[in-house]
Amino acid sequence: MSVRTATADDIPELVRLREILADRMAQDGSYPIESDWRQAYADSLKERLGSDDTAVYVVDAPEGGLAACGMGLIFERFPGPSLANGRCGYIQGMTTDPGHRRRGHSRAIMARLMEWYRDMEVRRVDLHATSDGEPLYREFGFVDDGRLYPALTWLDPS
Template sequence: MSVRSAISEDIPELVRLRQILADRMAVDGSYPIDDDWHVSYAESLQERLGTQDTAVYVVDAPEGGLAACGIGLIFDRFPGPSLPDGRYGYIQGMTTDPGHRRRGYGRAIMVTLMDWYRDRNIRRIDLHATSDAEPLYRELGFADDGYPSLTWRSPS
């Protein structure tokens, strides 16, 4: 197994894997889903693949397509005491196809993403975890940070 950077030809599979994650996330919590998100997601992937602040890593499935994927993003905030340069990371879309789970693909992608962040001197990385993946993230050093994670969503 090897982890590689995603390319444009992977976008349909990345959208498929993101749908698997969306379905799984709906089990742990409820949130509104826009029916047209697939198109926007594919367009955004096309724009961001290969940029300085985005890493999209995949593992190929032996029979073709993708077995797993994960996305790392770098954002800028105002600098502060715990984030002197204001840059932080967010891991999004970590997904392994159900037929390929428990083979280390997600772990391999996470390790690659963490190396990508370390190479860029990113000192804080956030993510949202499903209950299935939480043990892996905690094993890799992710922890509650003491502040509540709150979200506001427009009612419309």
């Protein structure tokens, strides 16, 4: 198995894998899924692939298409006492096609993402986990950090 950087040719498969993840997240009680997200997602991928603040890694399926993917984003916040360079990361879209699970694809992608974050001098990375993915993320050192203030979210009710 080889992890590689995604290209524009992978966008249709990245959208397909994101749809699998959305369905899985709904099982854990996720937010409602909007009907017109696919094109916006594809457009955003096309714009961000290859940028300095985005890493998208994939594993090819032997029969064609993608077996798995994972994405890392870097955000610039104001520097502060606990984040002197202001750089923080977010992992999104970690998905393995159901026919390719339990083969180490997500683990290999996570290792590559964490290497990228270290190379980019990002010292804080957040993510939201499904119940399926949580054990893997904990293996990489992700924790419920009781030192942090509560994570609160606002969603436009309209």
